[in-house]
Amino acid sequence: MSNIKGRGHCQTCQIRHLSIFAQLPVNRLAEIQGFQPSVVTYAVDETVYHQGDVSATAFTLRKGLVKLIKTLPNGRTQIVRVLRTGDLFGFDGFAGESYNHTAIPLSDIEVCRLPLGELMELKKQNPEIENTMMRRWIQHLREAEDMMLELGAKKAAERLASFLIRWCENSNGGWSPLPLSRGEIGELLGLTIETVSRFLSDWKRQGFINEQRGSIQIEDIAGLRKAACSSGSC
């Protein structure tokens, strides 16, 4: 089960600079008395919330990775986003809606529970928060649009290659942890396990990539880039 680890201490929070409170002056935080969100841990595969549940709290991811998935009645599922440290999620209640997807940890995680009522109040009183949230929503929307292009207009190899390039873009040349199974990569890109596996094996043989214990490394980005644009002039 999920576990309440304690109360958050926003003023000393290690990841505040990544959160929606990043722009908030520290002294302002001190003024906010009542606000001490609980920090909660979840184990892998322990659902944080389910699609359809009433959304009364949002979360900030403090540690680990989370996948947001949508599932069809027949069981086929789509990962709509992979969250990283500092990401805000579960805010559908702000629009009077229930959660539109299910949130599942990809590793053991630690989140900060933000009751929407309190968050709304904070947001009203601190334009910096409002602003940061707005920027993030716009950013998410842009990423969602990018993903629609991937899913709607690209072929299997192109999707997988550009996914790998994106995934590894901040660890240039080095190893990146890849805590997603073949199946999950497939659910993210609209492909089957087998298709993902085939291309990855292929690219390993060709020396484009390297893999080891849940980590991946791009060895020949030019080769991958070429695979990302199979038919011609990208």
Added chain:
Amino acid sequence: MSNIKGRGHCQTCQIRHLSIFAQLPVNRLAEIQGFQPSVVTYAVDETVYHQGDVSATAFTLRKGLVKLIKTLPNGRTQIVRVLRTGDLFGFDGFAGESYNHTAIPLSDIEVCRLPLGELMELKKQNPEIENTMMRRWIQHLREAEDMMLELGAKKAAERLASFLIRWCENSNGGWSPLPLSRGEIGELLGLTIETVSRFLSDWKRQGFINEQRGSIQIEDIAGLRKAACSSGSC
């Protein structure tokens, strides 16, 4: 070319109840002196803005329909959203970004130009606007997630059928204008012209749908629903 039709008169605007200013009391509008956005018209296929352009103005759609598209270097394109009356678009500048997609009218349209600087100011002074925009961003994000599920997890027939059902859901049983070509429906759903045409013809023959001069009607929604869930238990 695009045409400046004149200055908007927000207080008497016919579509204000659909816009981001819907929640704003009319008397508040009267107090806002400087704000008189220009109303501009564009003809079909005349681009409102291009992916990559600096985003300094947002728009509210007053009349007609707009498609937002993303294009791959090789020419394949994806429609990421179809806008309706009252929709706000082109706000990437709020996040310091340039436009992430290209906006093209599907019919002759009329838009309200909203310089982001002025809009930002208005938003600061009127929490109702802020709030409405937030709700819309969340709503868009939800729709984008829904679309990712369509594109990533459904087959051709399922995508097309559920698109038709969604498109017609507000005109129950009656005719709905469908100003999208086969090609555009394909670009929206990640399919080719031929695939779209084949299923539509098929469903016309089966009496599920009816079509006439750019309008469509669902005659047998149960039949379509079945097509929307080809493999089993949805």
Added chain:
DNA sequence: CGGGATCTTGAGCTCAATCAATAAACGTGG
């Protein structure tokens, strides 16, 4: 070391893309 999960690889098949040829709809000017 054993056994469940995950990954790989092969073979065959199916759905949708591609290629190609009409057919229908539309707009334009006579």
Added chain:
DNA sequence: CCACGTTTATTGATTGAGCTCAAGATCCCG
């Protein structure tokens, strides 16, 4: 209003990318 050309849609034939099914291989954990 009709003839003409252009665009858009339909339909068929064929191909091929990616799915499905199946059998091993590898990894991982107790």
